[in-house]
Amino acid sequence: MNTTIEQGQMAFMNTYAQFPLVLKGGHGCTVTDQDGKEYLDMVAGIAVNSLGYGDSEFTDALKGVLDAGLLHCSNLYYNEQAVLAATQLKQLSAMERVFFCNSGTEANEAALKLARKWGKQFSPVKDEIITMLSSFHGRTYGSMSATGQVKYQKHFTPLVPKILHTPFNDFDALSSAVNENTAAVFIEVIQGEGGIREIDVDFLRKVRSLCDEMGILLIADEVQCGMGRSGKAFAWQHTDVTPDAMTLAKALGNGVPIGALVTSSTCCEVFEPGDHAATFGGNLLSATAANVILKRLLEGDLLAHVNEVGAYFKSRLQKLEARYGCVLEVRGKGLMLAIELDRPARQVIADAMEKGLLLVGAGERVVRFVPPLIITTAEIDTACDILDQILTGL
Numbered sequence: 001m002n003t004t005i006e007q008g009q010m011a012f013m014n015t016y017a018q019f020p021l022v023l024k025g026g027h028g029c030t031v032t033d034q035d036g037k038e039y040l041d042m043v044a045g046i047a048v049n050s051l052g053y054g055d056s057e058f059t060d061a062l063k064g065v066l067d068a069g070l071l072h073c074s075n076l077y078y079n080e081q082a083v084l085a086a087t088q089l090k091q092l093s094a095m096e097r098v099f100f101c102n103s104g105t106e107a108n109e110a111a112l113k114l115a116r117k118w119g120k121q122f123s124p125v126k127d128e129i130i131t132m133l134s135s136f137h138g139r140t141y142g143s144m145s146a147t148g149q150v151k152y153q154k155h156f157t158p159l160v161p162k163i164l165h166t167p168f169n170d171f172d173a174l175s176s177a178v179n180e181n182t183a184a185v186f187i188e189v190i191q192g193e194g195g196i197r198e199i200d201v202d203f204l205r206k207v208r209s210l211c212d213e214m215g216i217l218l219i220a221d222e223v224q225c226g227m228g229r230s231g232k233a234f235a236w237q238h239t240d241v242t243p244d245a246m247t248l249a250k251a252l253g254n255g256v257p258i259g260a261l262v263t264s265s266t267c268c269e270v271f272e273p274g275d276h277a278a279t280f281g282g283n284l285l286s287a288t289a290a291n292v293i294l295k296r297l298l299e300g301d302l303l304a305h306v307n308e309v310g311a312y313f314k315s316r317l318q319k320l321e322a323r324y325g326c327v328l329e330v331r332g333k334g335l336m337l338a339i340e341l342d343r344p345a346r347q348v349i350a351d352a353m354e355k356g357l358l359l360v361g362a363g364e365r366v367v368r369f370v371p372p373l374i375i376t377t378a379e380i381d382t383a384c385d386i387l388d389q390i391l392t393g394l
């Protein structure tokens, strides 16, 4: 057994079913293990490493922060990088104000608090929150309670109260759950952990109208589907519906931890000093990382690339679906794609790793593809050829 793995097993808490693989480096869309074996990466740290590995602009920007000496100064003071990151987010989203934190779950905690304070402006009991079944919003108490999957919650009750779940894309169920005490509805425009499931645009439009009618905030969790992954900067931009707020993390820092709650004019003045904070939120290191990717999204070439190669990737997966009965469905948009199998995905993922291809599941039977956004059609061909070999052998 590899010593790093053995030491890890003795040192880490038992929270992850880790593969016996130790990663050490990377270039482009390829990561390298301890022995120098290369893997084509369709995981990207689970939709995080959008610029791939060794991007020179990204590396130089981070080195610049280290050279200047100041990585962090707290939110007692301003720093130029956080101001620029918030400004770039405003430009990309046409929203109004940004709160920085460190992760997706933390961004959703901020959104939950925002929703409750928003509701209390109208009535002390306007504090109910509705989220979708099969959603995923994170692991801290509020976000875990918002997550619409019992498997993440069952050992940890009692949950945060007054968070209800209704089936994804079922407007009748949602409208029956909504009442004058509903403060917010949370949605993922493309559910990630729930198996790469797209929202029905008509459902989303109806939810928007209902929220407007009832004074309810519509909050989009863009932690996984945001930051260019779907082919638009934010997945809601594929529709004609604008949420009142959205949460971001994952690719926002390209591997440096950062999360954000971005609010539109409806609710950007709800928080006041003292209501919410995060020590590290928007520090110079993480905000500098965010600025590199935000600039790429604003320039537009990256999004055009995602749309082009994403469509190609989906067509190659559809060919596999046509060829193999065990592939039940191909889903997703841009470079947030998946195949649903008629059997557990874990063996396919393990076989792919053996053949130098990293894949990740999204639920029991779904193989998800969330590669760096810089992936080429040649790399997509390599991945699909490996997948083809594996499916033949099933």
Ligand SMILES: Cc1ncc(COP(=O)(O)O)c(C=O)c1O
Pocket: 103, 104, 105, 106, 108, 136, 137, 138, 139, 188, 192, 193, 221, 222, 223, 224, 225, 249, 250
């Ligand atoms: C849609 C969504 N929201 C929130 C989270 C939680 O993010 P984090 O792991 O950074 O707390 C995730 C993580 O997978 C996610 O996919």
